[in-house]
Amino acid sequence: MTLITRRSFLIAGTATAGALLASAPPALAAGPAPKATRAGKISVGADETYQLSATTAVSELSIAEGGKITAPDGYNVTLTVDGVETGQLLTETGGTETLISAGTYQGDIVLTMAEANAVTYQSVTFPFRQALYVGADGVDRAKSVLSGVVGGTLTDTLARNVAITSTGECFDGVYVKNGTYTLKSPAISLTGNGRCDFAGYGAAVVGTGSATTLVVDGARITNKGVVRTTVVADDGANVIVKNSRLRARNGTLPADYRATVETPYMESVPWMLGLDGNVRATNLIGAGTKATYINSTVQSETWGALSVEGGSGLQLTAINSSVGNTGTYGYGTYAIGDATVRVLGSQFDVGSYATICAGPAASIHYGDSTREAVAELNSSLGLGLTKAELADIPARITVVNSGHFGFMFFGTGTLRLDGGTVITSAQTTFLNKGQQTSITVDGSDGAQLNPGNGIILQMIESDDPGPVNVDGKMMNVGVYTEPTGDPAKDTSFDPTSVHTADGAATFTSIALAGDFYNGMRAGKNMVLTFEDSTVQGVISATEAKHRVDTIDSSNFYELGQVTNTVKAAVNNGVIVQLNSGSTWTVTGTSYLTRLTLAADAAVGAASGKSVTMTVDGTQTAIEAGGAYSGAIVLTVG
DSSP, X not given: OOOEEOSOOOOOTTOOHHHHHHTSOGGGOSSOOOOEEEOSEEEXXXXXXXXXXXXXXXXXXXXXXXXXXXXXXXXXXXXXEXXXXXXXXXXXXXXXXXXXXXXXXXXXXXXXXXXXXXXXXXXXXXXXXXXXXXXXXXXXXXXXXXXXXXXXXXXXXXXXXXXXXXXXXXXXXXXXXXOEEEEESOEEEEESOOSBTTTTBTOSEEEXXXXXXXXXXXXXXXXXXXXXXXXXXXXXXXXXXXXXXXXXXXXXXXXXOOOBOOGGGOOSOXXXXXXXXXXXXXXXXXXXXXXXXXXXXXXESSSEEEEEEEEXXXXXXXXXXXXXXXXXXXXXXXXXXXXXXXXXXXEEEESSEXXXXXXXXXXXXXXXXXXXXXXXXXXXXXXXXXXXXXXXXXXXXXXXXXXXXSEEESSXXXXXXXXXXXXXXXXXXXXXSSOOEEEEEEOTTOOEEEETTSEEEEEOOOOOOOOEEETTEEESOOOEEOOOSOOOOOTTOOTXXXXXXXXXXXXXXXXXXXXXXXXXXXXXXXEEEEESOEEEEOEEEEEEEESXXXXXXXXXXXXXXXXXXXXXXXXXXXXXXXXXXXXXXXXXXXXXXXXXXXXXXXXXXXXXXXXXXXXTTEEEOOOTTOEEXXXXXXEEO
């Protein structure tokens, strides 16, 4: 294996950056490096344009206001001082180009002229600059800013103990496209704004392309800035992060930035999710892309820790990892499209939600990191874990602690909780905003649900006002207004029947203490099935009202916050099936539309109290094996 041992990649003595590049062993380089020169000092006057003709090392650089340093077409310029990328700023909000800002720079200065790495996302082209570019043939010196790679060892297959630091904007640390590469114990720190985390413009690490396998092992990545993501997996890549610590903190949005849902221009989270913030720690996008986090810590200040965005066949997995938010609001994982999200043996400490399900066909699983489960994923996801590594991964349960809700659905999806998973949330465990769901909770191995407000499942109409078209752009300026008056009866909808589009949940071998409310106004039933389980609480149709009449970006935290008044169902049927071995202890008045009991199931009240049922106004005995349909009211006395 050909390698370079690097004490640091800085200019020393009379050696130039070009000389150091030219002396690299041929096996390290894919393509020629630009010819390098050395100049004692470069001064760029006001409104003057200085076009760089080669990578150049200088002892001093001064740029007056309005002065520019550019490169020929097909190239870009990056400034490093003492091995740190610096000085480069976006020329305009929402733009893509950067320029070295006016000022005087002193130290070990290198102006690198690198071949352009143009990345197009949804018709917007971003001129990437990166410290290290890896392609199919290994490190591409012509596209890399190697003066920004300090220390360690660098080969065509491995970077070990390197450091990459940026204080400018939109500079990437490592960009791997259709290559196989390992980052071993890198230290990456990017401070300053990025521009687009859907493309990875300004990210610490990007793995992209269906031929990419990128392993990040023992990394320490700390970013601070708008959409300054730590790891982005895209376009069919397989990105494996293990034994690493990733942290992203918010930056300062440009003063003239206007919040939008148009993804090429999005630099802050849409507040309609009940969140704030302008950076998420990671992102997973494209088609067939896989991102796996093993024995790692992933933290975002707000917004999101492990994000999944538009694409198909995406797979996000967290194994024995610590994931969460250091601020008040934020999510652990996001599930959109047909993404598969797995959380095994991990600790989630989140501000708002463990997972947001955006659908329309997302699949989410929280469970234990059993040796069998991890071994299967090692094979199916191509993780490349050795026998020794597999043996060192202990079997653990998953624990979620949320400052607000457990899970939020504003799109169709399936959620499975099993093993010893424990979900503890300050508020409702499952918040369903009018979506078709299939929730299954298997408590046979000790799974628990602990809602702080005593509500396990809440169904409400979507309170997302959506974006508003402003001068041809979709902007986040909508306002949610609480509906008034009673809902009108939809005579075409049957609240006593199960529909494919209903909100369904099944609970097996678990003891539950909490309430279930269906506050939908339009036609959607809540369908609950209990198998070998006990439930103690109210299960009812309800009138759900927000605490405030209107919600906008100034009080986004009111989204999902409702109070319930139990009422007879209109278009919001409640269907309860108590299967074998199940008991429901009713704690308050409950309005149902169908109730079915197995021969050994029971409905009762707490000790010293009794429960009475009426069906369509007629008092009716509750019998084992019974099936009841209509306007059902259960009261406790």
